[in-house]
Every structure is written in structure tokens, then in C-alpha cells.
Amino acid sequence: MKPKKIPQRLCVGCQEMKNKKELMRVVRTPAGEVLLDPTGKKAGRGAYVCSCEACLNKAFKEKKLERALNQVIAPEVYEQLRQGIIKI
Template sequence: MKTKKNPQRMCVGCQEMKSKKELLRVLRTPEGQIVLDLTGKKAGRGAYICNNETCFTKAYKEKRLERALKQALQPETYEEIKACILAVPNAN
């Protein structure tokens, strides 16, 4: 039997490679909206981030999330994403 591949993605906050299932996906939809994709399968440009506040804060301060999504983000959008990250139970 073949073993299933475990896809790896890099967190935009801490810059560490982790399993795709450990990370949350922030998505820019084709319409230009920024949303949190919990399924990891929606269409659009995605950036992955750890499910903790320190990685989010680092990504916010250094504008890594904006670079990864190739779109400037409003402060309100950051607050919405932060609230979603804090609301999602930590799987670690």
C-alpha cells in the first residue's frame, strides 16, 4: 500500500513549514474579498498562518499577509481575521 502524502505549507508569520492541516488559510477571493477558509478548498489566492496570536501579530507588523495575498488590507480586515483566529479552537 502507498502511504498518503502530507502536504506542507509555510506559515507567513513564523516562516516554518508545517502540515497543511495544522495551519489556517486566509483567502483572497476572485472578487477581492479577504476571508478565512477553514476547509482549505475554496477558489482564490491563499496564505497560510498558524493558529496562534503571535504568528498573526508578526505577519501583521511585517505586512507578510499583504505580500502573500498581493493586496493591501484594511485594519478592519485584520481585526476580523484576528477574531476568527482566536475563535477557532487550537488543534495543536
């Protein structure tokens, strides 16, 4: 039997390939709303970030998350994402 493949994704903060389950998905919905997606199944354009605050801060400072989602993200939304990552 072949071993099961583990999906890999790139963190937009630290630019490291990690297992998909280790990362948090941030999604831009078709309505233009930016949300944290703990299930990983919401419809829309997604970007992945490590579940540590340092990676999210780096993605915010260098606007990597905005480029990945093709949308300007307000600082209030970043604060909501930060609170969501801290809870998890």
C-alpha cells in the same frame, strides 16, 4: 504499501513548514475580499498562517500577508481574522 503523503505549507508569520491541517488559510477571493477559509477550498489566492495570534501579529506588522495575497489589507480585516483564529 507506501505511506500517504501529508501536504506541507509555509506559515507567512513564523516562516515554518507545517502540516496543512495545522494551519489556517486566508484567501483573497476573485472579488478582492480577504476572508478566513476554514474549509481550505474557497476559490482565490491563499496564504497560510498558524492558528496562534503571535504569527498573525507578526504577519501584520511585517506586511507578509499583504505580500502573499498581493493586496493591501485594512486593519479591520486583520481584526476579523484575529477573531476568527481565536474562535478556532
